[in-house]
Amino acid sequence: MKEFYICDCARFENQVVTTSFLVVSKQAKPKKSGELYLALTLADRSGHLDAKMWDNVADHINSFEQDDFVKVRGLLNKFNGRFQLTVHKVRSMEESEVDFADYLPRTTKDIGELWQTVRDFVDGFQDQHLQALVRAFMADPEIEHAYKNAPAAKTLHHAFIGGLLDHVVSLFKLCDLACRNYPETINRDLLLTGAFLHDIGKIHELTFARSFTYTTRGQLLGHMIIELEMLQQKIAQVPGFPSEYKTLIEHLIISHHGKYEFGSPKMPMFPEALMLHYLDDLDSKMESMRAHFQREPGAEWTTYNASLARPLLNSKNFLEKIQAENGRAPAVQPDAVQADAVEPEAVQPEAVRSDNVLESSKAAAAKEK
Numbered sequence: 001m002k003e004f005y006i007c008d009c010a011r012f013e014n015q016v017v018t019t020s021f022l023v024v025s026k027q028a029k030p031k032k033s034g035e036l037y038l039a040l041t042l043a044d045r046s047g048h049l050d051a052k053m054w055d056n057v058a059d060h061i062n063s064f065e066q067d068d069f070v071k072v073r074g075l076l077n078k079f080n081g082r083f084q085l086t087v088h089k090v091r092s093m094e095e096s097e098v099d100f101a102d103y104l105p106r107t108t109k110d111i112g113e114l115w116q117t118v119r120d121f122v123d124g125f126q127d128q129h130l131q132a133l134v135r136a137f138m139a140d141p142e143i144e145h146a147y148k149n150a151p152a153a154k155t156l157h158h159a160f161i162g163g164l165l166d167h168v169v170s171l172f173k174l175c176d177l178a179c180r181n182y183p184e185t186i187n188r189d190l191l192l193t194g195a196f197l198h199d200i201g202k203i204h205e206l207t208f209a210r211s212f213t214y215t216t217r218g219q220l221l222g223h224m225i226i227e228l229e230m231l232q233q234k235i236a237q238v239p240g241f242p243s244e245y246k247t248l249i250e251h252l253i254i255s256h257h258g259k260y261e262f263g264s265p266k267m268p269m270f271p272e273a274l275m276l277h278y279l280d281d282l283d284s285k286m287e288s289m290r291a292h293f294q295r296e297p298g299a300e301w302t303t304y305n306a307s308l309a310r311p312l313l314n315s316k317n318f319l320e321k322i323q324a325e326n327g328r329a330p331a332v333q334p335d336a337v338q339a340d341a342v343e344p345e346a347v348q349p350e351a352v353r354s355d356n357v358l359e360s361s362k363a364a365a366a367k368e369k
Helices: 006-012 111-123 128-138 141-149 163-181 188-197 216-221 223-235 243-255 271-295 315-325 359-368
Strands: 015-030 036-044 047-053 069-079 082-092
Touching: 006 036, 006 047, 036 082, 047 069, 111 128, 111 141, 111 163, 111 188, 128 141, 128 188, 128 223, 128 243, 141 163, 163 188, 163 271, 188 223, 188 243, 188 271, 216 223, 223 243, 243 271
Parallel strands: 047 082
Antiparallel strands: 015 036, 015 069, 036 047, 069 082
């Protein structure tokens, strides 16, 4: 196990550290003198770290590649308010030296319990056609394994091993609550079927063995097209599945991003589709906030959150400060923040979906969602 993680940077500021990382990106860039330097993004399970190698680049430039695990020695300091590592030495590591659990963030929730929660919801379906369809997906060993391990996105939200399942269980609970408020409008089984399937294509869109990145199929098709293919295959295994149901589920899938500019070829056109879009969006944004607060636990105002296109006020810290100043004990927040939900996540450098996001960010946002 590593002795230094990126989340420990504050304790090692202005010190030389020797540790290991996964190389997320590697670029050779020219200095003003014309000589090359290396611009790196390094990662472990607790986050991402910018790194630069200014000297002896020729001796190291071919010794490792992107997605390699490397041993690094360098000086840790801050530049423009963010930690950065100035690399002095770097070497590629052998597979036998690598403990993969050190490098990919992972949910600390029990995967078996999360999967059972999904199963319990599906067992409660009243519609036998929809129940049979979702059970056909869950009974597929390859899909089950991938669904339990895939992230929900590359960087935007739930970007950790088990993130897809974590997100869907949270979404199931939100759907269940919202259905109770609109019992005459929402078909609960149809909504939950959409929640189960809306991101299932991520298991083929993303690869998550060494780092979170897009597969060739994922880059060329995207998860919604992949999901339509998967749906067609599973419906063929459910005798007598109504064609009208298939059309509704297809619409749930292709409309769940909500807007054309976010990658949906259709906007939500019936109640379950509209509710799925907004609850999915809510869960992803709340997770983005939770993760940012966890990365900066003592901050009242966070640094800029790229996925939400704004800095964030940690209202819990803000209220505790006010209550302390007024001599009152802070109110207990039992499960509101879920600070222990996952290992600290990677800093999210990419601009992603938000109603206020710049036009140049929208293409990245659609893919990430």
